[in-house]
Amino acid sequence: MNPVNYLYLAALLFTIGATGVLIRRNAIVVFMCIELMLNACNLAFVAFSRMHGNLDGQIIAFFTMVVAAAEVVVGLAIIVSLFRSRHSASVDDASLMKL
């Protein structure tokens, strides 16, 4: 199967993730969509790595996972504290600062 298809899939996933970020309100979901985008990147890395026949891509994928994990830690901490102080995880409610 043509490895290029994996790239198309990766692009698709990335787009889905991005769309999710744009349309979903719940901070957690938005964040999950971002994770989805990161994973799309991973897929692309791996696919490319296979094409090039070198391992850089796959190694990068591991790094990405670690980064994603770190982001989860920080992100959830922030989102949870926000949720606790205003009892809502909607990103639209958090719009005190504007103009």
Place this chain on the structure above:
Amino acid sequence: MENLIALLVAAPLLGAAVLLCGGRRLDAVGHLIGTALASVSFVIGAILFADMLGKDAEHRAMAQHLFSWIPVEGFQADVAFQLDQLSMTFVLLITGVGSLIHLYSIGYMEHDERRRRFFGYLNLFLAAMLLLVLADNYLLLYVGWEGVGLASYLLIGFWQHKPSAATAAKKAFLVNRVGDMGLSIAIMLMFTTFGTFAFGPVLEATGETGEGKLTAIALMLLLAACGKSAQVPLQSWLGDAMEGPTPVSALIHAATMVTAGVYLIVRSADIFNAAPDAQLVTTVVGAVTLLFGAIVGCAKDDIKKALAGSTMSQIGYMILAAGLGPIGYVFAIMHLVTHGFFKAGLFLGAGSVMHGMNDEVDMRKYGGLRKYMPVTFVTFGLGYLAIIGFPGLSGFFSKDKIIEAAFAKGGTEGWILGSVALLGAAITAYYMTRVMLMTFFGEKRWQPDENGHEPHPHESPRSMTIPMIVLAFGSVFAGGFFSIGDRFVHWLEPVTEHAHGHPPVSATTVTLATMVVLVIGVALAYVQYGRRPVPVVAPRGSVLTRAARRDLLQDDFNHVVLVRGGEHLTRSLVYVDHTLVDGVVNGTAASMGGLSGRLRKLQNGYARSYAVSMFGGAAILIAATLLMRAV
């Protein structure tokens, strides 16, 4: 000897400086200082005159170079004096009459607490006027020219608490400025044409340039002359100028300053000679003004305004003569001098009358004053006879010569100008007789003023009568003295070459004609004002009369066209400046703010919309990059 010339100017200038900066502590002696310094400069003038007579006609001119004034690349203006017969004449007239009027003012201004300042201004005037006639280049003349304007401004508006006086002063200065504009343009033209504006070089070089240029220069000089000498169309200020103290009217607005225009033209004789068109215009201006002034003079009930009209008309004669070229120059100056005497005398007389009548100027409230102030009556009377050209008196000689010269111009112009001059003589006789009758004859017409003060007409003090007497002598004998053996002509010839005019009819005929019109004029006036009592309230009078009372409506014209129009112009410009010029700038600022306000709305606080903008941005970025490659 040359070095004395500067002193002529310096003495009164010093006086002005001392008196104006001296402060109150000089109040007691101010008038004495002023008079003294004026007479000093007269004495110097006399010495120089004597010295001049000592030399032969061709070598009488003297010069004194003081210092280089404005030295700029290709532009040389010096402070240098030139004293030739023409200037000498003026120096004597100015300092002589000036000193007399200083003397007169001592009495006249006795009760004015600002007398010191008054004498300071008078000295300032003398200095400026002398500078004007002594300058050896047009730019320095210009300084004196505006200097006398300033002095006249200060003196007309001397009683500043009277709004009318302040306005009149301002008007005089402004109208003169229009004339000055002409003078400065003339100077610029000379500079571009001749590369200099000193009398000598310019007048010598007139032959080397086209008539067009010279005509332009001459016309600009004429404009200047019109402003200073109150000639149509710039005559409007002279009447109002009578707001000033009477000595001022006598010295500045009768004897000296207003004749500066004549001096300018005669001084620039070579230019005018080479520009016949300009000469024609000059004669026309003179002719028109001499009628204009005379007519106005007939209608005024204010004695000073009547005399002002007459001044205008007499200067009209001089300008006319000056416009006639070599056949007229000398007589212009001669009439100028004689007029200096009798008109000054008349004004001083008028002043003396007002002095006795609580400053009443309306002749309809005079009458029969000859009993109360005999000296004034006699001197005034002599002046009157002189001005109407009573045979044997000064006016007779000078005016008669001008009328002759006018006819001598030849051709239709000659006839027209000549007859105008004759007509003028008639009207002069008429309105002067009118003044004489209304003031000194008939029975008294004055009543108590609103606060019950009945005027007690009385003869003026010695310090006032003496000058009047002296001037009366002048008015009687000067003309004769000048004319016997053409003294005056020979005196001036070296400066303004003289040609004998040949009138189409014999000189005697002209003289006779003059006599005839003279009699007619006097008779008319007698019928109107001598035979029947003069109404205290002015009758409505004919259209012409009413127009004449309003200076033939040209003030109204000025008011409507210049004043109103100007006000509208400035107001609209202020509006434009505020709304348009400023508005554009403020507008851009405001629109910038508006734009900012709108863009600001994009920052709506929703994280997702920010994400959208980022996403869109990314898309655009990618698209743009690809596009760049594509093209």
Place this chain on the structure above:
Amino acid sequence: MSATAVHSLWTMAADPIDKIDAPKIEYGQLSPTLIVIGAAIIGILVEAFVPRKSRYYVQLFVSVVALAAAFAAVVGLAAGGYGTTKAGIAAMGAIAVDGPALFLQGTILLAGVLGVFTFAERRLDPVAHGNRVDSFAAQAASVPGSDSEQAAVKAGFTTTEVFPLLLFAIGGMLVFPSANDLLTLFIALEVFSLPLYLLCAVARRKRIMSQEAAVKYFLLGAFASAFTLFGIALLYGYAGSVSYATIAQVVDGTIGTVNPALADTMGNDALLLIGAAMVVMGLLFKVGAVPFHMWTPDVYQGAPTPVTGFMAAATKVAAFGALLRLLYVVLPGLRWDWRPVMMGVAVVTMLGGAIVAITQTDIKRLLAYSSIAHAGFILAGVIATTPDGVSSVLFYLGAYSFVTIGAFAVVTLVRDAGGEATHLSKWAGLGRRSPLVAAVFAVFLLAFAGIPLTSGFAGKFAVFKAAAEGGAGALVVVGVISSAIAAFFYIRVIVLMFFSEPRPEGPTVAVPSPLTMTAIGVGVAVTLVLGVAPQYFLDLAGQAGVFVR
């Protein structure tokens, strides 16, 4: 370890390996980063083991010493000729140690020191329950206004974790501009972003806003970094490597691609362009260029002011450093593609920032927009694509960061009952109440506005000059116009401070401790020195203007 080695290992696992060639690490060249990261780790240990009372002092001490040491290391490297005569590629090509890297690292470190000072300021807020407090929450975990928070305040807790966090951020920033392959770039990005997200959230006053700022910053930041990562993936796909040098060579076409069989992806320009665009976008987000700027005002406003100041200064420096390296080392071959695009970005950034700032009413948001406008100016220098361009940008960044930290430090001083009085209306008549503070702030504003005799002017002149010489005259004109617009709102603030009558209920100006005073003082000093006699620093930036490839 090199990829091929791993590859062989993976394919033929059968025969045993006798030795692994350990990667070679140039600790000397990496020392600045290592020192800072190490100090950060020590900081965490301090949090774990040192008694609460003394943590603050220990943390402060550790941070300052570490940063000073790191700065010393940078200076040492520079003195050692790195960046001028020789340049090193350290850590197996992951880190470049060259002029720009060292210059920017130095700047970041100094900014960091001042940042630490402002972080450590505890004199501004009134003493709570007998212990001095700083601008950070007593206990970030507890809900604002809740009993637990009260208790924490009573107990005199303070979030001393901010210091290690700051150190981590600085560490990441040190790597960011010197990253020499895309992976390192990405990791560094995350390493300095994540701590900043957290720092944004821990304000003592107005915590709701602070948390909101944190959430926005975090979500958008993560979003942006996802784009960056995908871009990296595409570039990797294009060149088969993430190392700057290799990609650059592929772009120039100096080396053919590894596998001709895969021509449809390998060396496919679409991949290159899209990838490059996405990576650049990630960086533009960090520098706050329009249209990726929208997080800036909110975050600047919501975050604790010391954090804002540090962020505004250091993030810009790091991000522009990375951008410069990317554009000058990786994509010079693509210049004719990205230059026009970047010009467009620069123009909208300059104008957008300046125009929107006009109607701002909050001083922190105002400064945020001004920082956007400045990003535009710096971009003008980036676009010059000449050594002059590089050095001018370096100089500008150096000058700008000090002005920014100083300005925000002043903002922390103006307070009323509700904490900092950031609404402009409250600044009315400040010049009457405390002329000195107002004058200092005026100096900073004038520097922002680029008035001569301030560093702002020297910097602006440098970048505009570079841009003009680089053939981007149009940018200069736009830049000039937008500076004029920008001048308007800086002037507005000055008018407010000096020419309007002080309000009776107006704010008070707190007297800070020497820490903040130092920050402000250094800010002013640098502003004026760089304004009057910039030559030395220009030379510095000039020598540092060459990238290693």
Place this chain on the structure above:
Amino acid sequence: MSFPLLTATAVLPAIGAIATAAVPAARRTAAKWLALTVSLATLVLALVVLIRFDPDGDRYQLTESHAWIADFGVRYELGVDGIGVALLALTALLIPFVILAGWHDADPLETNSSRWRPTQGFFALILAVEAMVIISFEATDVFLFYIFFEAMLIPMYFLIGGFGDRAHAGSDEHAAAQRSYAAVKFLLYNLVGGLIMLAAVIGLYVVAGNFSLQAIAEARANGTLDMATNTERWLFLGFFFAFAVKAPLWPLHTWLPNAMGEATAPVAVLITAVVDKVGTFAMLRFCLQLFPEASKWATPVILVLALISIIYGALLAVGQRDIKRLVAYASISHFGFIIMGIFAMTSQGQSGATLYMVNHGISTAALMLVAGFLISRRGSRLIADYGGVQKVAPVLAGTFLIGSLATLSLPGLAPFVSEFLVLVGTFTRYPAIGIIATFGIVLAALYTLVLYQRTMTGPVKPEVSAMPDLRVRELVVVTPLIALLIFLGVYPKPITDIVNPAVKQTMSDVQKKDPQPEVEAAP
């Protein structure tokens, strides 16, 4: 290395400014005296410069040159030619009078606030402006000039906005609003001008590679540096725009009336008599020297604009109700004359323009300061609120009259000389423009005399009936100015001698010859 005289002239007031600002709040008077002393010392230095300057020597004298910002091709280069030295002297001369006239302008109304020190600030700012103006007259390095050309806006801005005229119609808030509007307007106008110039300055660097006026001018002259026609024109426009805003030239003038109206009289003098001169000076020195061709190219348009300024300014002056705004518009008219003289490109025109800068400085100072004294007595700027002052305060009225006469450039007073030179200089090359400009002298008479008549003459208004005459301090301010007006009117040679060589140089820069008279008259 000789004593850096020119630097000293600028550094002295700068130090003075800092010292004055540092005087403690309570010691207001000390600050005043300090400022006055410093300004006088500066005047002495300026006179030393004037004496050391040799009109027939090199073009630029007392030069100093030090490396400064090599990266920008900027050197610290000072030097004065005749024009610069004249204006340097003028500045140093006027500042003491400004300080003396503004003696009480900055006394705090309420003395409760201890840390707010307006007085110190006021005089410090004035000295700061002096320093910057002086150095911009001395700078022969375009960048150096630009820096101070821009920087002087800041102190001016605070002087206008911070120390407004206390005589105003309406409430304090209204006045404050007006004031800061005027200040902001002043700053933005000039800042925009300056920034556009900045673009041109950068462009100049790109073209020329350095900023040394002499180097570039030489290179232009001997053709080693030739600019493309369009480049030169754009650069010229960039420079000229900034100077035209500063000068100010119609239609960029609207900031001046606001600024002069709202500022105190001494500050207004500072604006129009000192700071604005930098603009016209820079036209002469930079526009003509750096871009001769472009200058000639732009001349017709500029002359027309100058002409509009002359007439327009005068007409608006006639239409004003506010004394100080009237003077402001009069100044606009006068700046029109100056610019016309500069771009007429004749020796008379340019000497006249330079002379005009000096004379206008003195005459405006005289008129404006007396007007300030008048206003401070009555507390109103409206002409309509006065009348008959002449009766109660004759000396004040007299000085005011002399000031007015100088403004309408009466022969015998200094401004006449320069105005006539400008007119002649213009007339010889552009007769039509010269003639139209001559109308300006009539209008000038109109607005000055109307002003004098409405305020000083007529029946005494009750409000002014108790008005005191000039005090000693005020006499000390006015008398020397008037004396100077008269002296320079009668004997301008000292200045023309200094200026002429410099003008000759400039004429050769633009390769223009004076038009020769058609008749070579016998001298």
